[in-house]
Amino acid sequence: MLSNMEKFKSIVFGLTFGLMFALWANLMQNVIDLPDVLVSNSTNECVDVFNYREDDKYTCQNLPERYNHIWVE
Secondary structure, three states, X not given: OOOHHXXXXXXXXXXXXXXXXXXXXXXXXXXXXXXXEEEEOOOOOEEEXXXXXXXXXXXXXXXXOOOXXXXXX
16 A cells, blocks of 8 residues: 555656656647748748648748758759
8 A cells, every 4th residue: 555655756756747748749749830941052042931830821031930941952
């Protein structure tokens, strides 16, 4: 039979693990949703932007603060 201290430690461990998993899942979702910005290798200018979230309306003239930088020819 578990003592009260062991039960408390188990609950704290479970809550901590659950919180860490939720934070990790949120981080992964944010990384997956980052737009892809295609940049020309020769001119170093934006060629196209691929938005993955429906509410994102980014263009080469309106680049997001964070994005996946992809070099193209």
